[in-house]
Amino acid sequence: MKLSTTVQALSAAAAVSAAPHSRRQDTHSDLIQVQFPPAELSAPTITLEEAIQLMQPAVNDIADGIVDALDGGRNGDDEDINSTTTPTTASFEEGDETNPPARTACRDSIRPEWNSMSEPDKLDYISAVQCLTQAPPRGGIWPGAVTIWDELAFVHGTLSGQIHGVDTFLPWHRYFLHAYETLLADECGYAGPMPWWRETDAAGDLAGSGLFTPEYFGTLYPVEEGHPGYCISDGPFVGLVDRLHPDGEVCVARGERTSISAGVTVEMQEVCHGGENAGTLPQHSACVELTNHSRLHNAVGPTMARVGGSTYDAIFYLHHAYVDFQWKSWQNADQRRYSGVEGCVNHVAEGGACEPLTLDTVLTSLGLVPDLTVRDVLDTENETMCYTYDDLL
16 A cells, blocks of 8 residues: 655745734743644644554555655745655665774763753853854845855755755755754863753653753743744843744744643654665654654644754754754664665656666755765764764763
8 A cells, every 4th residue: 555645844834924013911921922824834734543554564555645845945935846856766886994093082072961061061052053153144145145044044944945855855964964063163162071961851741851941041932723923032042033934034933732732752762763664764764753853843843843944943953962962872773874874855756767876976064064975874873973862882
């Protein structure tokens, strides 16, 4: 039986309009409520049953239509392209094994889970991120950029159609985290570790996860179904704005939908890991993208639910470190995954040709930092990336 789940663009806020902000009398009447249409705030997801089906060995027989275009906003405007990708039409390409001494050395460079970090280390990280939100642009990326934070958002939004719903999703976002870390170090002098967030610990209660406090990322308020959310109201990131929104400059906004965040589960994570049926990179990538990844974007929205502006919320980077953790965990189960890839870099319409994902596929940030290749980022314990995760030691 074919799995035929056609999903909407990751922005899910295609054609989102942002009416002027207004005060509203409700549980949090002192907050500024955004007026985005809540029906548009929905990143594409699949069910647990569909994820299980996706990870089965006979993926070629069930892949038709499993991943629609998850892009939106190639130019930050959340444009749908409504195409599909056929995950396994390209063959596996394997390269050389990673240098063992490099792997050993990189075991000293650990990405810690947020709640395992010391208070001073957390504050150092937050201070560096706040610095990056205010740092002047490097230039040559987007004329409308006021800060490097704008340039990061522009890169992600502009390349959206090339990095969502295709098999470059995991390699490119690993590269993007590398770019982000590079900027934290170069522009803000940050020498600490890149944290990740074990989101499954907070299923149904992201607000209580230890991240959303006035000292760190700012309070995350729960919202009812149909309520779009609030502008960030406290903490270091008050005043952050999304300059790429189709309707002009709007605040970075949040509102936890607990019914959605409850679906960010260990069970989903384990299905995507594959167990005995570990699957291919295209299977794993699509599973990760359409389960906990998309649910978290939806649960924290509206800014996080819109691909053209999602990176404006500082929580984006810890979220994608968790996504990268999932990929790293999957790679650890089979050494060949450190050196080989398969899949397509393009959205493949039914009967269309696959442009193969290879070790030499270029990963770009449009000049913000130097380009790399898939080969450069495939193994996080190589000379280029050089890190692993505390939970994987």
